[in-house]
Amino acid sequence: QENRTVSGKVLGESSGEPLIGATINVKGTTQGTTTDVEGRYKLEVPADTEILVFSYMGYISSEIAIGNRATIDISLKEDREVLEEVVVTALGVERNVKALGYQVQEIEGSKLAEAKEGNIVNSLSGKIAGVNIANGVSGFGSTSRIIIRGENSLSGDNQPLFVVDGVPIKNSTDARNNSKVDASNMNVDFGNYAADLSPDDIESVSVLKGAAAAALYGSRAGNGVVLITTKKGNNGRKGIGVEYNASFTMETPLVSPDYQDKYGQGKNFSFEFYDGNGSGVADGVDESWGPLLDGRMIKQFDSPTAGGKRGADVHNLNRAITNESLSDRGAITATPWVAQEDNLEELYQTAFTMSNTISLSSNNEFGHFRTSIGNTYNQGLFENTDLNRNSFKLSGGYNLTEKLKVNANVNYIKTESDNRPVNGYGTESIMYLLIWYGRQVNTANLRDYWQKDLEGIQQFNYNYNYHDNPFFTLHENTNGVVKNRLIGNVSMTYKFNDQISLMARAGTDYVGENRTWRRAFSTQRFKEGQFRQDLLTFQENNFDFLLNYDSDQQADFAYNLSFGGNLMTQRDDYNAASANKLVVPGVYNLGNSAIPVVNYQERKEREIQSLYGMARLAYKNVLFADITGRNDWSSTLPSANRSYFYPSVALSGIVSDMVKLPEFVSFAKIRASWAQVGNDTDPYNLLNYYSFGQPFLGNPTASEDNAVANDELKPEIATSTEFGADLRFFNGRLGIDFTYYINNSENQIIRVETPQSSGYTGRWINAGEIESKGLELVLSGTPVKTKNFRWDINLNWSRDRSKVIELAEGLKNYTIASNSVQVLAKEGGRMGDIYGTGFAKTPAGEVIYDNDGNPVVSNELRNLGNYNPDWMAGINNSLSYKNLNLSFLFDIRQGGVILSRTKLIASTSGNLEETLVGRDKESGGLQWTDGSGNVRHDGIIGKGVVNVGTDEAPNYVENTTIVAASQYYNKHFKRQHEEQGMYDASYVKLREVKLSYRLPSKLLSKTPFQSATFSLVGRNLLLWTDNPHFDPEAISFGGSRIVPGVENANMPSLRSYGFNLNIKL
Amino acid sequence: CTDDFDEMNQDPNRATEIQNAPYLLLTPMQKRAVTKILDEAWSGGNLNAQYAAKIVFTDYDLYNWGSNSGIWNDLYKSAREAQTLETIAPEGYKVISKIMKVWSFQQLTDLYGDIPYSEALKAKSEANYAPKYDSQQSIYTELVKELKEANQLLKQTYAPVQGDVINDSDFGKWRKLSNALLLRVYMRMSEVNPSAAEAGIKEIVGNASEYPLLASNADNSVLKYGTTGPDAAPHTKESGSREGSFDEYRMSETLEGVLRDLDDPRMARWFRPTAKSLQDGTPEFSGMKNGMADGVAYSYKGGSLNLSRFAPLFFDEPNTVQGIMMTYSEQEFILAEAAQRGWVSGGETHYNNAVTASFDYWKVTIPADYLQRDKVKWDNSLERVMKQKWLSNMLNGFEGFSDYRRTGFPTEITPGPDAVYDYVPFRYEYPQKEQSLNEANYNAAVSTQGADQVTTKIWWIK
Known part of the structure; x- marks a missing residue:
């Protein structure tokens, strides 16, 4: 057989620029090539070749019949203009948006990587209709909460399932405490687990909002799914592709409380330091109702003394304040009493985040390969609170035979920090101190935080009655973490013929985490120090198979049938040990415990087995129907109720292809879906148990469950209905997508409260109904488009009302959470x-x-009030001029309230x-x-x-x-x-600004670089809101649970700005 | 292939049965109830009865008590644990549990008035999630019945129990406690049902073989704390308390006045000379006035440096303070009062025993002439008995407060200048959870007892 040569040039239609690295393949084979920096290609093909496929990311692939031509020049259309978007849907199936009977929104990974957020969840903020995100409050590494289409569950955390490359991963925040310790530590936010993923490795993020979209993920997808697809080596280029991404951003407080600078510490306008313990004039109090800060002479903690010490060097070797120790210190010489306007700033340092990722990728007809190594380092707002994260990723696919393909992904992430800041109101928290901090306290004079000759055993502070020195807290009382995470999967697909294929996959998500708490001698809550270690291991395994049958897709009536199964096992181990009194100061080891170490151990296992089927039907490419059914068997439910089935149906029709519409309507689609999702409960909720407690006076102890168990629990059922329309006008220049949904969650498995006088504080029942109704609107438009200039606007708006339709009989209130305020569900009330x-x-x-x-x-x-917004909106503008692009995103929440404990x-x-x-x-x-x-x-x-x-x-x-x-x-x-203390939580945030410049390809043609983009980026730059003291986008801990609606001595939220550099070789 | 699901869903961390080790529940049940009352005696009882006064955060001292859920929750919980032991444990545990339950329920009804009793604790056994409230009067009848039963049961010998942190399996002491508590129950009825009180006390006194009573401080039923960490008494340094929080409580001027008047050396045992006087080398004691508004309170007498702190033993010593269920001193005061009321004889002896036992309990040497001093000597007056009993009841739960509510003694107790009421309130409001979770029964209780306010009198207050 003869070969012939075809050559030509590939251009982008709207830009007219050459497309570099576009692929040209002989249809139906892997034989092909890619374009060079001028967009040129040359391909030798078998003589009988009929069709070439031209493709380029972000553009619509084009199939061209060769005919007799030797030269084929082609302009590819950008995909947004022709409504051929492909999105990743459940089970990782890439599907044309037009065939979907439900709404899915997708974000390209490159958009996330450019203005990088340490937490992948944050970077979705304002970009997707119906998605409500609350940033964490302890800076980089803290938890972000994501809620899709409102809160549907009374008892769960309402957060969506995260799926990476088809396999679910852990996302929730784990703030478990060693519950046997009386003097327990405050909550530390070690972050939500999805934050481990590196934005540089992400190809795209799809948000499956409704039950129909998520139905195939089963029980755990009731709150939606965030589907993350990672980058692969199949980017259509020949040879080795090297990509380097670097970013550096500085972070400064966006808003800090406004403090007065007129009056200092004390009461009734008086103060004099004696021992910081109440023996002076009001020197035990930590309030600022003291004397006018007018420079008058007053004895203070940092005033010099006759004993050559500082005023607050008052303790003796036994850490007691005695007459002897006070006479050692000697009389205090008064010093000027002046305002310390910068005493907060003195505590802050310039925070920054530095991130570097390099990846290598390659592909050929046999397969593809990509590996990346990345590092992110963050220096926190407070000293000694940095965090380092290294990520290694490898993904590859290989065609073992024509019919058998193998894919494997593995991602190892190691996160380390010596110290994560404590969250909330209490002595272990820096922000707690700042609420009380005497306005005359010269922070710099606390930097030397040990008392003279008592290094390691007695801190030096301005007040010994209630507080810890902030530098002492930051440097000595640390909360460290080392986390090892491994996410991986292997899959094989065997193609029996063009119609039938079988996929089998095994995936795992493993987390091993070592958290350590250190408390030095003289700490308020741990006078003799403390060492606590929590070891957490979590593993989830998923084994799947999926059998597919595809009919002839060119026929009028085309269909795909799938049948699949999943086996999911989870095992969670939590081992905590705490030495709450140490023998030798400064040695943090459980062996150094002066009293019996308090141990707490917990192991949880669960398993869900599932079988599911799906039929996707298409009629003449204008009418589409998806039908799914899934049956789960959960280990956590009683045997009679552990099997449950739930179906879904989704329909869509392309109106514009069925009837003649006015010229300006380029596309019109309507869609409707109905779906159910069942859900199980946590392990071990069926029987009452005795838990082992901490010994008292040498006697072992146990306690009974406080809730009456129920061995007849049934699965929860959520039913959702969704209608929507997708309309495009003026050749795609204007698009409107509209969705209305109703979601009813019934039979919820909840622990309802009973009065303590009944002996128990709760009981487990199936009850309640929550109804969420919502509207989502996405508008996209291109007001201006010329050869060199383009302006795109994307606006999303959503509104959700989740109402409590019914609680259990006789139950008036259900306490969802308490965190200073109570979050109560009442019949007829709103969630939140x-x-x-x-x-x-x-x-x-x-x-x-x-x-x-x-x-x-x-x-x-x-x-x-209600902590949920009345509506949310995001407005993104993107302006491009030649290679320069400016985009800025406004994120708007209207309505909702927040309690400020700081206020x-x-x-x-x-x-x-x-x-x-x-x-x-x-x-x-x-x-x-x-x-x-x-x-x-x-x-x-x-x-x-x-x-x-x-x-x-x-x-x-x-x-x-x-x-x-x-x-x-x-x-x-x-x-x-x-x-x-209530404030309106409405706000407008300038969430993201990016100014990027892509070096022209002509400039690069003589260099080894394929592309280089430099961006200036900023996040959370401006905030407009009701209150002057804090960012209303806040969450806090209520027990071990994350609760919105309360600002509880939160750290200032951060504004970040810096640059990003992306280079491809 | 879900055969292993039942096994998988069996919690590996916890036990479903503890029949072989009921002591696992006995210790925490005792600790919870007794420690809670001690804990609240420090922050509540001591203020109500004006042993202590606050210098900052004075809201409570102003009688802004509101609802109190802590005592309610802990005591109902320990009563439930006692009930569980009555179901699953051997006889010895059962009888101890019975007495603990009576003690807890009396604490509860004394503080709240009408409370769930007959239908209480039945969520699991009878699926009763909303127990009705019983009148305090009927509860008192039941408490008497229960204690009499306990006394009968304790005639038997029982196999030793483990984990009894009150009386270390000494059933003789439990019997004495049971009878002393019966005296407490009867005496509480002195104003509303004196005849029943009189008859009941008469039946006990002088019938030592049928109703053995405490004979000395060695018979006290108290929880003795340990030296370290979780074993330490509440509010001590070892328990993790902050010094600043501890120092918010100062000697009450009311108590100072009485102790000074009697030249009572217990003052130096309980309190420290003021910081200022120590700095000046002239140690002297000075009390804080109860019920002053925040801010004003802090400048009283020129500030906290001029006000006596509690003695180091309450903070620095982890196990000097005890959790009191009943002391010999209190029992003797009850008998002295009964004698003063003419129900029994031997008033002076009981009174002297009681006062002496209090000094002995606090390890203070009683001045040789103390019992003969004009202001101390037995004079067969209720006021004198009650004043000494009040002193003896420092940090003994809410006993000082209950006696004041019942008898109006000592008369030195008066609300502070900024107090919300011009009399000492009578009770705590029910927990908010009762209002929301047990509404119908709560409303019924309010309609019979009176508004759910601190100013509503409970049955035994006349």
């Missing part, structure tokens, strides 16, 4: 309703005061700027005479009324009683009065 307490009010809504001028507190729980508590501590109001004459303080006869100018009258009548027949008159400013703020913002 927050309840808390506040002041008593008149029917007209005025605050009622008592005769002493203090607000009357009502302990009745009231609805304080409440830092108001009582007198630290917030607004607590100056009324504190002195010039700030509007009223003149009054206190009980001791002193005339003062710090009076405030609370706005409201006093009841001068009776309870039955109230008579409200205006409150006229003056109280001291400190009392006013103490009474008004007491932490239990949650109503006083």
